[in-house]
Every structure is written in structure tokens, then in C-alpha cells.
Amino acid sequence: MKHLPKHLQPRWRYLAVGIETWPDADLDRGSFQRDLWYAAQNLYGDAGSAEADLTVLSFHFTEGDGETIVRAHRGTEERARAAIAALDSIDGHPVGVRVRGISGTVRACEERYLNGRTGHGxxxxxxxxxxxxxxxxxxxxxxxxxxxxxxxxxxxxxx
Structure with a gap:
């Protein structure tokens, strides 16, 4: 199958997200993705959440601190921010989440906003x-x- 021409390819934005919870919480990428989809679906319905197409690309979590990159379609960044802000628990563990920044590439997102900032307790x-x-x-x-x-x-x- 041939690739789409560049002007027809989907445009993405990448949100760097910081995660904070109690030290005994055990979170993984799958549970974060599931709860993010539910939050987006509750806020915007099926059509609105599908339009944003929120996907967790990388996920790092240790001892209550974590960081992740969430991909969203260009133009839906504010919807993505709202869905992330609506997360109050992941897999039954209370969490605090914060969007550290938005970037146009994964590499720039990692270099500017993440870069292994999770602290070890x-x-x-x-x-x-x-x-x-x-x-x-x-x-x-x-x-x-x-x-x-x-x-x-x-x-x-x-x-």
C-alpha cells in the first residue's frame, strides 16, 4: 500500500503529561489509556472523542511519579487538555495530572517537557x-x- 501524500497525512500534536499519585500506586500504560478514553468519551461523546483520537505513546511511572506523551489530532488540543484534566483516578488510584506542554513532534516534546523528570523517592x-x-x-x-x-x-x- 502506498503512503498518502504529505498534504493528506493526518497532523498530530503531542502533549507532555506529568502524573503524580501516592507511592504505593501501581499504574501502567493500559490503565492510563483506558481511563483517558473514558474521560474523553464522557466529555465529548463517541464522535467527539474519536475526532480527538487520544493515544498514549510513551508511559513512564515509578514510585508515585510519572510522565507520558499523549497524541491528539491537530486542532483538538484543547479537547485533549480537558480530557486529561478530567482524570481524577487511574485504575482506582487517585492521581493528579498536569499538561506540561504541547509540541508538534515526539522528539521535541520529550526534549522540552519530559527528559526523565520523574523523581525517585x-x-x-x-x-x-x-x-x-x-x-x-x-x-x-x-x-x-x-x-x-x-x-x-x-x-x-x-x-
């Missing part, structure tokens, strides 16, 4: 509610283990 003990408690420390964030799961804090809360 350190396991250490902190004093929380007057007791020594295990926590995961990532940059300026501290996720303290409590009975119900985790409690979010910053380094300023402990200094």
Missing part, C-alpha cells in the same frame, strides 16, 4: 503527629504512611 522515617513514621520523600514532597494510606506533606512541614 527515598524511604525514610519522619516525625508525624509526635511519632516516628515511615515516609517517601520526593523533592519537596513527603508522603507519610498513615493507617488509611498516605498523607501528603512538604519538607516545610517537618523543618
Amino acid at each position: 527515598q524511604q525514610r522515617d519522619v516525625v508525624f503527629e509526635n511519632e516516628s513514621t515511615p515516609a517517601v520523600v520526593r523533592d519537596t514532597r513527603v508522603d507519610v504512611e498513615v493507617e488509611e494510606g498516605f498523607a501528603g506533606a512538604t519538607r516545610l512541614d517537618f523543618e
Whole structure:
């Protein structure tokens, strides 16, 4: 089969997305893709979500921090941003997502906005509610283990 001429080929935009959740969450590309499709479908219906054609290209996630690239048709970037913003949980784990930027090529998207920015957490003990408690420390964030799961804090809360 022959390729389409350049002027007939679909034009894409690539959205760099940062993902943040509790350290014990285990997310993968498939679950992120599924929940993104559901979010787009709930916002725009079948026809609108098919027009945007949101596809997760790369997915990296470790210890509560992650990043991914989402592909969307040119002209549907705002719809893609809204669908991504509508994600409040992935595979039952609460998440925070943020579009870091939009680019015209995958390479430019990786170089400008991603480049392995996911931080690796350190396991250490902190004093929380007057007791020594295990926590995961990532940059300026501290996720303290409590009975119900985790409690979010910053380094300023402990200094």
C-alpha cells in the first residue's frame, strides 16, 4: 500500500503529561489509556472523542511519579487538555495530572517537557503527629504512611 501524500497525512500534536499519585500506586500504560478514553468519551461523546483520537505513546511511572506523551489530532488540543484534566483516578488510584506542554513532534516534546523528570523517592522515617513514621520523600514532597494510606506533606512541614 502506498503512503498518502504529505498534504493528506493526518497532523498530530503531542502533549507532555506529568502524573503524580501516592507511592504505593501501581499504574501502567493500559490503565492510563483506558481511563483517558473514558474521560474523553464522557466529555465529548463517541464522535467527539474519536475526532480527538487520544493515544498514549510513551508511559513512564515509578514510585508515585510519572510522565507520558499523549497524541491528539491537530486542532483538538484543547479537547485533549480537558480530557486529561478530567482524570481524577487511574485504575482506582487517585492521581493528579498536569499538561506540561504541547509540541508538534515526539522528539521535541520529550526534549522540552519530559527528559526523565520523574523523581525517585527515598524511604525514610519522619516525625508525624509526635511519632516516628515511615515516609517517601520526593523533592519537596513527603508522603507519610498513615493507617488509611498516605498523607501528603512538604519538607516545610517537618523543618
